[in-house]
Amino acid sequence: MYACDEETEVDLARFNRFIREILDGQLTRNTFRPWEVQLLLDLDACQVPGPKRTDLLRRYQKAVQSQLLRGTGGFVTFGQFLKRRQKRGPSEPE
Numbered sequence: 001m002y003a004c005d006e007e008t009e010v011d012l013a014r015f016n017r018f019i020r021e022i023l024d025g026q027l028t029r030n031t032f033r034p035w036e037v038q039l040l041l042d043l044d045a046c047q048v049p050g051p052k053r054t055d056l057l058r059r060y061q062k063a064v065q066s067q068l069l070r071g072t073g074g075f076v077t078f079g080q081f082l083k084r085r086q087k088r089g090p091s092e093p094e
Contacts, residue, residue, distance in 0.1 A: 012068050019061045023054060042078045
């Protein structure tokens with residue numbers, strides 16, 4: 001069962017908007033939430049190349065959406081997502 005309270009919906013909308021801005025290359029704002037800065041730093045540290053990065057970001061977005069809707073609190077970093085994915089192997093579902 002998914003928990004979807006008002007706060008979760010707001011967090012999910014913010015996260016989705018932020019990922020969309022990253023995918024579109026349109027980060028034009030000048031203020032960021034702490035988790036957004038952390039995510040940007042994490043993305044930079046992971047150094048995933050172009051087309052693969054877009055696909056992985058979309059998969060990461062789906063994983064975080066699922067995590068937020070389950071109500072597990074917070075969300076996995078992009079680096080943690082990549083490590084979990086590596087451990088699973090490319091053919092296993094996320």
